[in-house]
Amino acid sequence: MAAVAFGYHHAATWLHGLDVRVKLAAMVLLSMASLRAGGAAIVLAISVALLLLRHVRQPVARWLVSLRWYAVLLAGIVLVRALTTPGEPLFGMSRWPLSGPGMEEGLLLAGRLLFVTLFGLLLAATTRPSQIRSAVEWYLRPVPFVPHRQAATMIGLLVRFIPVILTQATEQGEALRARAIDNRRNPLRRTVFLCMPLLRRTFVTADRLALAMEARCYGSQRSTGHPWRMTVRDWSALAGAGGLCLTMLAIG
Amino acid sequence: MDIVEITGLTHRYPDGHPSLAGIDLTIARGSFVILAGANGAGKSTLLKHLNGLLLPDKGEVRIGGVPVRKDPLHARRTVGMVFQDADSQIVGETVWDDAAFGPENLNWTAERIQDSVEAALATVGLGDLRDRSPHLLSGGEKRRLAIAGVLAMRPDVIVLDEPFANLDYEGVRQVLTHIVTLHADGVTIIVCVHDLEKVLAHAQRLIILQQGRIAADGAPEEVVRKAEAFGVRMPAACRLGGKVESWLR
Ligand SMILES: Nc1ncnc2c1ncn2[C@@H]1O[C@H](COP(=O)(O)OP(=O)(O)OP(=O)(O)O)[C@@H](O)[C@H]1O
Ligand SMILES: [Mg+2]
Numbered sequence: 001m002a003a004v005a006f007g008y009h010h011a012a013t014w015l016h017g018l019d020v021r022v023k024l025a026a027m028v029l030l031s032m033a034s035l036r037a038g039g040a041a042i043v044l045a046i047s048v049a050l051l052l053l054r055h056v057r058q059p060v061a062r063w064l065v066s067l068r069w070y071a072v073l074l075a076g077i078v079l080v081r082a083l084t085t086p087g088e089p090l091f092g093m094s095r096w097p098l099s100g101p102g103m104e105e106g107l108l109l110a111g112r113l114l115f116v117t118l119f120g121l122l123l124a125a126t127t128r129p130s131q132i133r134s135a136v137e138w139y140l141r142p143v144p145f146v147p148h149r150q151a152a153t154m155i156g157l158l159v160r161f162i163p164v165i166l167t168q169a170t171e172q173g174e175a176l177r178a179r180a181i182d183n184r185r186n187p188l189r190r191t192v193f194l195c196m197p198l199l200r201r202t203f204v205t206a207d208r209l210a211l212a213m214e215a216r217c218y219g220s221q222r223s224t225g226h227p228w229r230m231t232v233r234d235w236s237a238l239a240g241a242g243g244l245c246l247t248m249l250a251i252g
Numbered sequence: 253m254d255i256v257e258i259t260g261l262t263h264r265y266p267d268g269h270p271s272l273a274g275i276d277l278t279i280a281r282g283s284f285v286i287l288a289g290a291n292g293a294g295k296s297t298l299l300k301h302l303n304g305l306l307l308p309d310k311g312e313v314r315i316g317g318v319p320v321r322k323d324p325l326h327a328r329r330t331v332g333m334v335f336q337d338a339d340s341q342i343v344g345e346t347v348w349d350d351a352a353f354g355p356e357n358l359n360w361t362a363e364r365i366q367d368s369v370e371a372a373l374a375t376v377g378l379g380d381l382r383d384r385s386p387h388l389l390s391g392g393e394k395r396r397l398a399i400a401g402v403l404a405m406r407p408d409v410i411v412l413d414e415p416f417a418n419l420d421y422e423g424v425r426q427v428l429t430h431i432v433t434l435h436a437d438g439v440t441i442i443v444c445v446h447d448l449e450k451v452l453a454h455a456q457r458l459i460i461l462q463q464g465r466i467a468a469d470g471a472p473e474e475v476v477r478k479a480e481a482f483g484v485r486m487p488a489a490c491r492l493g494g495k496v497e498s499w500l501r
Contacts, residue, residue, distance in 0.1 A: 212341035216354035
């Protein structure tokens with residue numbers, strides 16, 4: 001179950017106990033700041049993210065292994081940038097001129113993506129999806145014409161469904177391979193064989209889930225989640241995140 | 253006092269497939285009933301009528317005297333349902349959240365939810381797994397969680413569709429223990445199975461469905477003798493003229 005590597009891991013750390021609204025706000029603020037940040041700021045931000053990761057005692061080694069394809073993608077971005085951006089080539093004369101400014105730009109872009117990913121994983125690992133859902137609900141409440149309750153439940157169900165679909169896809173793939181799907185040459189046929197049953201199964205599962213929810217009286221009149229309370233710790237964390245954003249913008 | 257009253261229930265699926273034909277049935281409060289029948293006999297379809305997930309084309313279903321069609325929410329509060337497929341009824345991200353889903357829907361206060369969920373998880377022995385992801389539980393634990401999710405809503409009737417499917421000997425014994433305990437506490441139990449062996453010793457009544465009709469209904473010792481004619485296997489002990497022994501012994 002590869003999908004589970006990134007989910008919520010219960011532990012009693014400082015970050016786990018933080019108000020979810022603060023975590024979400026910090027996530028949004030820092031992501032925006034990273035868009036404008038330069039190299040030094042990104043290095044600072046990634047270091048902070050790694051420090052926090054150490055602090056919450058997550059299975060970092062397992063994450064890194066699961067992230068290896070992502071690393072390949074990031075390397076690809078750097079390479080493409082370096083090859084396509086005009087400018088002074090890095091190494092004297094070569095058939096593939098890697099331009100200096102392109103390299104720099106690519107690294108910056110990859111750094112931003114890496115930072116946002118690390119922060120997202122941090123948020124996901126230390127926060128129950130149900131809490132994220134309540135926080136989203138809280139933020140949506142003042143927005144007119146948005147049924148915040150339903151919107152929040154939809155987000156929650158979506159989050160719940162992703163690992164289920166991934167697990168089903170793996171099972172489906174194994175069942176097909178057991179019946180020698182690999183002998184088929186045509187990749188299109190192979191994809192159809194995988195996708196059609198998967199889609200149908202997903203719909204059937206969704207249908208059953210809807211029925212089970214209905215049997216347990218699901219409706220718009222639900223008990224509200226836990227009461228919101230901002231403590232000194234939450235405010236200082238928010239201030240800390242804001243400070244980090246400003247620093248990132250200042251050092252450019 | 254009959255908590256379930258069904259008169260002339262006929263149902264057809266939207267694709268035209270007939271599933272139930274003229275069911276008349278009453279179930280007394282506090283009883284332990286087995287609903288048996290071959291695959292496709294209509295057991296699951298009948299159960300879904302008890303809490304308004306399906307509505308009759310003809311006839312009427314009343315729960316505690318209230319027609320289901322008029323007040324489906326009342327029926328759902330009174331009749332808790334544990335589905336055939338434990339996986340697809342998981343809603344929460346953790347064991348605790350999942351058990352709390354029903355009570356939250358009933359708009360209970362936080363303390364009441366807390367008490368009820370704690371009690372339900374303790375009853376099925378999942379108190380220690382409260383923070384685990386339900387998807388990582390074993391088959392037996394998932395089934396027990398599904399039961400806890402229903403128990404937390406404090407229903408008067410609990411309906412279980414194939415509660416022993418995919419369970420090992422120990423799993424069957426655990427789930428069966430919970431069912432028997434609940435019955436002793438006064439909950440009305442309706443269990444739907446196609447293999448009688450595991451529950452027969454505890455039931456007070458056995459109903460056999462065949463092709464959407466009630467084919468036999470009565471005391472388990474008597475009805476079980478006719479079971480094979482309706483596609484339900486007679487437990488070996490009965491065939492030899494004896495009684496089925498409880499799996500809890
Ligand atoms: N959604 C549906 N649409 C059309 N027909 C259906 C649907 N669900 C069930 N049926 C049909 O209705 C009949 C009764 O099905 P039901 O699921 O109630 O049987 P069952 O007694 O629970 O069987 P099993 O022991 O296999 O669970 C079957 O013939 C089945 O093919
Ligand atoms: Mg069934």
